[in-house]
Amino acid sequence: MKKSNLCALSLGVVLGINPLLASGPIAPFFEQDSGVDGASGLVRSNRLQAPLAANHRGHLVSTQFRLHGKYEDGRVINVKPNLDGNFIFPAGSDEELATSTYATVDYVFALQQQDLEYLVGQHPENVGIKAALAQWNEPKVGSRKMDAIWIDPQDRSNTNNAFYSRYLSPDRAIFYRDLNFFPFSTTGYSSHSFDIVAHETGHAVLDVLHPEYFSQSTVFNGAYHEAYGDITAFLSLMRQETMAKKIMTEMSQHDGPLDLRKVTYVHQMAENFGRVFGDTALRNLDKNVHVLKAGRNGRMSTEVHDLSGPISGAIFDATANVLNLFMRTQDFSATENAKKYKVVIDAGESMSRLLHLWGAQSKPTFTFEDMGKELSSLAVEHKAHTTSFGAFDVHKEIEAAFTVRGMMGAEAAGNMDVLANSRAFS
Numbered sequence: 001m002k003k004s005n006l007c008a009l010s011l012g013v014v015l016g017i018n019p020l021l022a023s024g025p026i027a028p029f030f031e032q033d034s035g036v037d038g039a040s041g042l043v044r045s046n047r048l049q050a051p052l053a054a055n056h057r058g059h060l061v062s063t064q065f066r067l068h069g070k071y072e073d074g075r076v077i078n079v080k081p082n083l084d085g086n087f088i089f090p091a092g093s094d095e096e097l098a099t100s101t102y103a104t105v106d107y108v109f110a111l112q113q114q115d116l117e118y119l120v121g122q123h124p125e126n127v128g129i130k131a132a133l134a135q136w137n138e139p140k141v142g143s144r145k146m147d148a149i150w151i152d153p154q155d156r157s158n159t160n161n162a163f164y165s166r167y168l169s170p171d172r173a174i175f176y177r178d179l180n181f182f183p184f185s186t187t188g189y190s191s192h193s194f195d196i197v198a199h200e201t202g203h204a205v206l207d208v209l210h211p212e213y214f215s216q217s218t219v220f221n222g223a224y225h226e227a228y229g230d231i232t233a234f235l236s237l238m239r240q241e242t243m244a245k246k247i248m249t250e251m252s253q254h255d256g257p258l259d260l261r262k263v264t265y266v267h268q269m270a271e272n273f274g275r276v277f278g279d280t281a282l283r284n285l286d287k288n289v290h291v292l293k294a295g296r297n298g299r300m301s302t303e304v305h306d307l308s309g310p311i312s313g314a315i316f317d318a319t320a321n322v323l324n325l326f327m328r329t330q331d332f333s334a335t336e337n338a339k340k341y342k343v344v345i346d347a348g349e350s351m352s353r354l355l356h357l358w359g360a361q362s363k364p365t366f367t368f369e370d371m372g373k374e375l376s377s378l379a380v381e382h383k384a385h386t387t388s389f390g391a392f393d394v395h396k397e398i399e400a401a402f403t404v405r406g407m408m409g410a411e412a413a414g415n416m417d418v419l420a421n422s423r424a425f426s
């Protein structure tokens with residue numbers, strides 16, 4: 001695949017400029033860990049288990065994704081399972097990186113599939129959700145189909161970056177999609193990070209469900225694309241059983257009430273990428289970023305990564321508050337310790353499904369105020385269908401999180417106008 005095709009059409013969403021994202025590496029649903037990331041304590045796996053591997057016809061290829069770059073057939077490495085059907089490779093090997101990257105993309109996609117199927121089952125009358133699932137199963141942009149996603153875990157054509165891109169095939173018949181991960185200027189690749197891989201996969205997910213947002217025709221849908229990447233990263237992390245157990249254990253080791261915010265790797269994005277620049281992480285979602293002060297030094301910015309902060313922060317805030325409320329006020333103490341971690345999964349799942357419900361009805365153009373109001377009313381409407389959190393006023397937490405960031409309430413309409421009229425990227 002020629003890189004020359006990339007720029008023209010992906011300029012809108014070169015989702016991966018420096019302030020991208022990444023963090024402690026882990027690959028989902030694996031039993032054996034091959035390495036532990038020192039700073040974040042997150043595990044990385046070298047194991048893709050047989051039942052999953054069987055879906056991929058013995059190679060890391062499916063109808064939805066395929067590896068490329070140095071992993072293509074006939075090139076340097078063709079990653080194949082061992083005799084037992086598992087993909088198990090030495091830590092740090094090229095094969096392990098490929099397996100971990102591929103499995104993370106596959107995991108994030110599988111979660112969205114589950115959500116959409118669940119929601120169609122719960123709301124058979126909801127035309128928007130049905131259409132979303134149909135589009136998910138056969139992604140198209142207009143009349144053109146989207147080809148499988150080509151994943152390159154070790155692209156050496158750039159550094160300190162990762163991106164998702166979509167562009168027309170040379171004969172203009174279909175859309176190609178790429179997920180590219182580049183080396184850090186220190187050591188390692190951006191694909192070593194669960195956060196980065198999940199973030200870029202989040203772009204791919206949103207591009208299937210809302211291809212019209214890809215062009216960034218408004219400041220809001222461009223920033224939402226970035227926010228959705230970060231949101232996908234932390235919600236997918238919470239929904240992974242091994243990680244949910246780890247998060248619950250760590251919450252209970254801190255003094256005071258159980259609090260999701262105390263487990264830093266949930267809200268810190270791309271710790272390993274941040275370290276390349278001497279920072280703790282590339283982004284931190286546990287911040288109250290006002291929508292007109294999203295730039296550096298608290299200035300206004302409509303740069304997509306900057307302006308993503310108020311939205312990703314608001315969704316993290318609401319998720320953490322609802323989970324914390326549940327843990328502090330329900331008779332949570334009666335729950336067997338071994339089962340407590342499930343509420344972490346429930347919280348991630350509930351918020352992810354609420355976002356899909358919103359996505360199924362959201363318009364090609366919207367403001368963050370629209371988003372807050374619509375999410376809030378959907379949270380009321382679908383209260384009975386959410387999991388353990390049905391008893392809580394999720395909408396109140398959403399309203400509070402959007403209001404404190406200037407995206408709902410008295411000043412919101414004025415703030416939205418200021419942003420909509422400011423197309424200059426800072």
Ligand SMILES: [Zn+2]
Binds near residue numbers: 020
């Ligand atoms: Zn991005």
